[in-house]
Amino acid sequence: MAKVMELYQMRRQVEDACRAFRSLDRELAKISLRPGDSAGLEAAIRQMEAAIDRKVAPFRGNRFVEPYIKPLKDKYCAAILEKAAAGKGEPGAS
Known part of the structure; x- marks a missing residue:
């Protein structure tokens, strides 16, 4: 019976992980971003991290979701920094 419960719990975690990844998609x-606005850059990164945290909040602790949260934040942070460095934060910026 314990194995059946483990399988049920794992199935539920996988289903929850699918919902989490769909919400992040x-x-x-x-x-x-405004070029040269370091405070705005930091705020943008915090905003992105908070958005991810809101999306995954119902799935915190899920062993299939948890390992992807920090790498996802790091990926988006790098993209924000790259766009800021290229001056592409505002529409029409080059």
């Missing part, structure tokens, strides 16, 4: 947040 949508737009997380709209972030705008």
Whole structure:
């Protein structure tokens, strides 16, 4: 009976992980950057991290979701920093 419960719990975690990943596959947040605005850059990164945290909040502790949260935040942080360095934070910026 214990093995059946373990399998049930694992199945539930996998289903929850699928829901979590689907929610992360949508737009997380709209972030705008101004070239040279370091405070705005930090705020944009915090906004992105908060958006991810909100999306995964119902799935915290899920062993299939938890390992992806920090790498996902790191990926988006790097993208924000890259866009800021390239001056592409605002529409029409080059």
